[in-house]
Amino acid sequence: xAGLTGEYIRRQMVDFKSGARKEPNRMNTIxxxxxxxxxxxxxxxxxxxxxxxxxxxxEATMVPKSFVGAGRMRFAQPGxxxxxxxxxxxxxxxxQSRVTKRDxxxxxxxxxxxxxxxxxxxxxxxxxxxxxxxxxxCHGDSLQGLGNVPRIAGLHPIYIVRQLHQFKDGTRNGGxxxxxxxxxxxxxxxDMIAVAAYVGSLNPSNGK
Numbered sequence: 444x445a446g447l448t449g450e451y452i453r454r455q456m457v458d459f460k461s462g463a464r465k466e467p468n469r470m471n472t473i474x475x476x477x478x479x480x481x482x483x484x485x486x487x488x489x490x491x492x493x494x495x496x497x498x499x500x501x502e503a504t505m506v507p508k509s510f511v512g513a514g515r516m517r518f519a520q521p522g523x524x525x526x527x528x529x530x531x532x533x534x535x536x537x538x539q540s541r542v543t544k545r546d547x548x549x550x551x552x553x554x555x556x557x558x559x560x561x562x563x564x565x566x567x568x569x570x571x572x573x574x575x576x577x578x579x580x581c582h583g584d585s586l587q588g589l590g591n592v593p594r595i596a597g598l599h600p601i602y603i604v605r606q607l608h609q610f611k612d613g614t615r616n617g618g619x620x621x622x623x624x625x626x627x628x629x630x631x632x633x634d635m636i637a638v639a640a641y642v643g644s645l646n647p648s649n650g651k
Contacts, residue, residue: 446494446647449486451591456482458617465614494647496550498534498599500640503554506533516542528554532600532636553600555640563641566634578638581622585649586642592622597647603639 444452458464459474477485506528507519518539534553536542541549567578567586581592588594595603607630609615610623630638645651 444489445492447489447588447593448591449483449490451588451593452486452489453482454591454618456486461617463617463620465609494594494597496597496647498551498553498597498643499537500553500555500560500600500644502557502560502640503528504557506554507535509533509535513543518543528556530556530633530636532604532639534599534601551599553640553643555600555643556636559637559640560644561641563637563639566638567641577626578642585651586645587649592619594647595642596645598643600636600639600643603642604635607635607638 455464456474456477459466459470460477462471465471474482504527505525508522508524508526509517509519512518517533517535519535532553532555534551536549536551538546538549542551570577578586578595581589582595583589583592586594586596606615607623607627610620611627611630613624627635
């Protein structure tokens with residue numbers, strides 16, 4: 444959230460509060476409990492923060508076996524072992540001991556399929572075959588955002604895929620949704636994974 448504009452954050456909280464944007468286990472409940480003034484203050488605070496790389500994107504064919512544990516985070520199996528990544532994105536802590544203690548400075552590794560970052564770069568810059576997708580028109584040439592259209596450079600790949608799916612299936616609505624629904628309607632799951640891998644690999648401060 445660091446560096447997103449205060450107005451963008453405010454709009455998302457309004458959508459969470461109204462139910463236009465759904466994340467019932469956390470954000471809808473949190474938004475419902477906040478006043479407009481609290482939302483404004485929080486948005487202004489996040490907007491002043493400088494974004495930094497939180498997730499390292501790594502292409503891999505094999506990844507550590509893992510399980511979903513506390514905080515809906517995925518952890519490596521205690522017994523070790525590897526498994527095929529396949530057409531997935533698997534995110535694991537860089538340091539599990541620090542993450543389990545909720546260390547806010549300990550990041551993550553997002554494992555993505557081989558070749559996905561290059562494919563995603565081509566898709567973002569030129570669109571897929573017969574698909575009209577131009578991310579830079581709204582998000583800026585470096586994907587750092589334009590006005591109150593948010594930065595997507597350096598965002599968590601799984602978050603990117605989830606939002607693309609929700610725009611496509613209609614479960615994410617609100618003021619920003621109409622801009623996204625047409626481009627994502629043409630995207631396959633493979634496209635979404637590739638785009639998320641590339642976008643997530645970018646530096647959140649300069650998009651390179």
